Amino acid sequence: MKIFSIIMILFLIGSSIAVSIMRNLLGAVIVFMTYSLVMAILWQQLNAPDLAITEAAIGAGVTTILFVLTLRKIRGVKK
Amino acid sequence: MNHMILQVVSKIMIPFIQVFGIYVVLFGHLSPGGGFAGGTILGVSLIFYRMVYGKAETRLKFPFELMMKMMCGALILYGVLKGYSFLTGGNHSYLPQLPLGTPGNILSGGYLLPLNVLVGITVTVTIYFLFTLFYEGEI
Numbered sequence: 280m281k282i283f284s285i286i287m288i289l290f291l292i293g294s295s296i297a298v299s300i301m302r303n304l305l306g307a308v309i310v311f312m313t314y315s316l317v318m319a320i321l322w323q324q325l326n327a328p329d330l331a332i333t334e335a336a337i338g339a340g341v342t343t344i345l346f347v348l349t350l351r352k353i354r355g356v357k358k
Numbered sequence: 359m360n361h362m363i364l365q366v367v368s369k370i371m372i373p374f375i376q377v378f379g380i381y382v383v384l385f386g387h388l389s390p391g392g393g394f395a396g397g398t399i400l401g402v403s404l405i406f407y408r409m410v411y412g413k414a415e416t417r418l419k420f421p422f423e424l425m426m427k428m429m430c431g432a433l434i435l436y437g438v439l440k441g442y443s444f445l446t447g448g449n450h451s452y453l454p455q456l457p458l459g460t461p462g463n464i465l466s467g468g469y470l471l472p473l474n475v476l477v478g479i480t481v482t483v484t485i486y487f488l489f490t491l492f493y494e495g496e497i
Binding site: 328329331332333336337340341344345348349352 | 382390391392394395398399401402405485488489492493
């Protein structure tokens with residue numbers, strides 16, 4: 280389990296750096312969703328399944344929907 | 359959106375999502391979860407329904423008045439219950455309290471189960487309203 284956690288943490292760091300340097304807004308939102316999903320798995324590894332459920336529902340679900348709707352409203356999605 | 363595939367798949371998926379959300383809310387004092395997490399899952403199921411079936415059909419099933427009444431009633435009841443629990447909790451005023459029940463049963467934990475249900479209702483309606491305000495600007 281330790282190797283799995285280390286791989287997940289490395290992926291987490293990589294995706295958070297990718298979000299901050301990415302130019303494409305829609306791609307940044309999708310990478311942010313994967314960041315949140317990996318964070319949910321890590322919460323489960325840290326024996327906090329309560330937080331894992333909340334993170335998977337809020338971070339990966341609702342926040343992504345709201346970000347995409349905001350992008351559509353400000354026309355940040357390039358066709 | 360009038361997509362045939364989306365409508366058929368959502369007709370199968372939405373009941374399962376709602377049953378899972380209700381399970382998370384009702385078993386919040388025994389297992390992981392609680393009012394906020396379960397309420398979010400229920401709210402996401404309502405968002406899914408709204409995205410697939412559109413504004414008119416959702417308004418027939420979940421009208422604004424009903425949702426607002428549910429949320430305000432839940433908030434007021436939460437305040438009354440929690441305030442009663444605070445005021446009579448530790449000051450030796452032997453007023454009647456909710457029974458504790460047997461540990462491990464679903465009807466146990468005193469105030470936790472009703473408070474979880476009330477928080478779940480509030481979070482469900484709030485998440486749904488947030489989404490509709492972002493989506494079309496009106497509920």
